[in-house]
Amino acid sequence: MTDTEPRICVHGLGYVGLPTAAVLANSGYEVYGFDADPDHRSDLMKGSFDIEEPDLDRFVRRALKDGLRIVSQPQEAEFHVICVPTPYDKDLDRTDLSYVEAAGEAVAAELREGDVVILSSTVPPGTTAGRLRDVVERSGLSASEDFVLGYSPETVLPGNTLTELRENDRIVGTVGGQPTDRLVALYDSFVSGDIRTADATTAEFVKLIQNAYRDTNIAFANEIAKLAHEFGIDSREAIAMANEHPRVEILRPGPGVGGHCIPIDPLFLNHNNDIPMLIETARRVNDGMPEFVAELLSAALGDLEGMRVALLGVAYKGGVSDVRETPSFVIAEGLLERGVDELRLTDPYVNSDDIGYELSSLEESLDEVDAAVLVTDHPEYGALSPQTFADRMSGDVIVDTRAMLDMDRWEAAGFDVYQV
Numbered sequence: 001m002t003d004t005e006p007r008i009c010v011h012g013l014g015y016v017g018l019p020t021a022a023v024l025a026n027s028g029y030e031v032y033g034f035d036a037d038p039d040h041r042s043d044l045m046k047g048s049f050d051i052e053e054p055d056l057d058r059f060v061r062r063a064l065k066d067g068l069r070i071v072s073q074p075q076e077a078e079f080h081v082i083c084v085p086t087p088y089d090k091d092l093d094r095t096d097l098s099y100v101e102a103a104g105e106a107v108a109a110e111l112r113e114g115d116v117v118i119l120s121s122t123v124p125p126g127t128t129a130g131r132l133r134d135v136v137e138r139s140g141l142s143a144s145e146d147f148v149l150g151y152s153p154e155t156v157l158p159g160n161t162l163t164e165l166r167e168n169d170r171i172v173g174t175v176g177g178q179p180t181d182r183l184v185a186l187y188d189s190f191v192s193g194d195i196r197t198a199d200a201t202t203a204e205f206v207k208l209i210q211n212a213y214r215d216t217n218i219a220f221a222n223e224i225a226k227l228a229h230e231f232g233i234d235s236r237e238a239i240a241m242a243n244e245h246p247r248v249e250i251l252r253p254g255p256g257v258g259g260h261c262i263p264i265d266p267l268f269l270n271h272n273n274d275i276p277m278l279i280e281t282a283r284r285v286n287d288g289m290p291e292f293v294a295e296l297l298s299a300a301l302g303d304l305e306g307m308r309v310a311l312l313g314v315a316y317k318g319g320v321s322d323v324r325e326t327p328s329f330v331i332a333e334g335l336l337e338r339g340v341d342e343l344r345l346t347d348p349y350v351n352s353d354d355i356g357y358e359l360s361s362l363e364e365s366l367d368e369v370d371a372a373v374l375v376t377d378h379p380e381y382g383a384l385s386p387q388t389f390a391d392r393m394s395g396d397v398i399v400d401t402r403a404m405l406d407m408d409r410w411e412a413a414g415f416d417v418y419q420v
């Protein structure tokens, strides 16, 4: 980089913004990192944060030494990149865009002619060209003449964020017919994937349909699992055989869909319309899986009243510590409602302090329980030994929602194993 390289202000330093700011700084840019949360800012200034991603710690520390400055106010910069939350307000049935608006106001206060503003948060189609544009134009500058306003969705997979941030293809789109070349140049400078261009609304839409596609496909797998159960068939065997067809690729059934994005983003497509039917139904199918898990357990144990049950895995998917929208909590609530007396939760990746709930070690969780439910597909669970369970459990029921255990081996060891 040279002295003439642009400065970049990243607004929001969470799961997306912090790796983004660090990657930009490590690529040689001068980066201001602004987060609205003062505690998070002061932790970051000390190099401390509780976002767990492979290599992120080292990467952020390196950036903080050279290039990334955590600031208590947004700063003037040639590029503003906005990575703030966009939660879905289920009571109002719409996306909460207040954080995007607040960030837009902060950008407007620092905006100069010629700057580029890029929204990276996931939003309903039309947000950048509508709400965000209105807010940023309060600066007195126009998005079609004086500055460039654009959108570029983030598609990183939690657990593999740093790699995907640098390697995934990207889409960049602008509003007001502005050229995309400066956005392309920015991302091209640190991304090895292809950079595609569109208008901002198309770029917003593409992000949403990617996650709705995955949600819908997982729902299909989950529905197949329920049907297979009904017909007394092994769902995994049937799916593996169906997938031998050259144009069939059914995903893996499981305990439901968790995470910060896939259960939420498809809802953004309903914005100002009532068209989605398939997408909404897929949501309901996936949201119904924790109930199906509870039904499997009830069928195996009879009455759940007074039972002790261990839930293996709290994170929403294997190999991560993220518990946002995790099916484990929904399963736990459902089992308690059905009368389960004692529920033990265990997870090798999650800390009790982070979730405000006491977690047990794997061994403790199994002591004298009537049943164990494997919820999260943590890689470690593939190597579980039936002997450890037999030595500790008082019952012999295992519900394996991820089909990770070798049924024959566990049944030979005396367990009744039920798979989703």
Ligand SMILES: NC(=O)C1=CN([C@@H]2O[C@H](COP(=O)(O)OP(=O)(O)OC[C@H]3O[C@@H](n4cnc5c(N)ncnc54)[C@H](O)[C@@H]3O)[C@@H](O)[C@H]2O)C=CC1
Pocket (backbone or CB within 6 Å): 011, 012, 013, 014, 015, 016, 017, 034, 035, 036, 037, 040, 083, 084, 085, 086, 099, 100, 102, 103, 120, 121, 122, 123, 154, 155, 156, 157, 158, 260, 261
């Ligand atoms: N977590 C993920 O893996 C992915 C998230 N996304 C999307 O990216 C966006 C951000 O998500 P996350 O990083 O996960 O959220 P997050 O909650 O981890 O981080 C957001 C950060 O923004 C800060 N913030 C809130 N208002 C602010 C403001 N006005 N100015 C500056 N900072 C502000 C918060 O204090 C927080 O630290 C969301 O729209 C999300 O849907 C997209 C792809 C992947």
Ligand SMILES: CC(=O)N[C@@H]1[C@@H](OP(=O)(O)OP(=O)(O)OC[C@H]2O[C@@H](n3ccc(=O)[nH]c3=O)[C@H](O)[C@@H]2O)O[C@H](C(=O)O)[C@@H](O)[C@@H]1O
Pocket (backbone or CB within 6 Å): 154, 155, 156, 157, 158, 210, 211, 214, 218, 221, 251, 252, 253, 254, 255, 256, 257, 258, 259, 260, 261, 262, 316, 317, 318
């Ligand atoms: C289209 C797509 O693959 N989107 C990714 C997704 O990340 P996320 O970790 O939420 O996705 P995931 O690995 O499919 O997991 C979602 C949930 O679905 C479950 N799951 C996943 C695949 C499967 O066959 N069966 C299944 O039950 C997982 O256990 C998890 O609970 O959402 C991210 C996001 O938008 O935040 C996005 O950036 C990622 O690229």
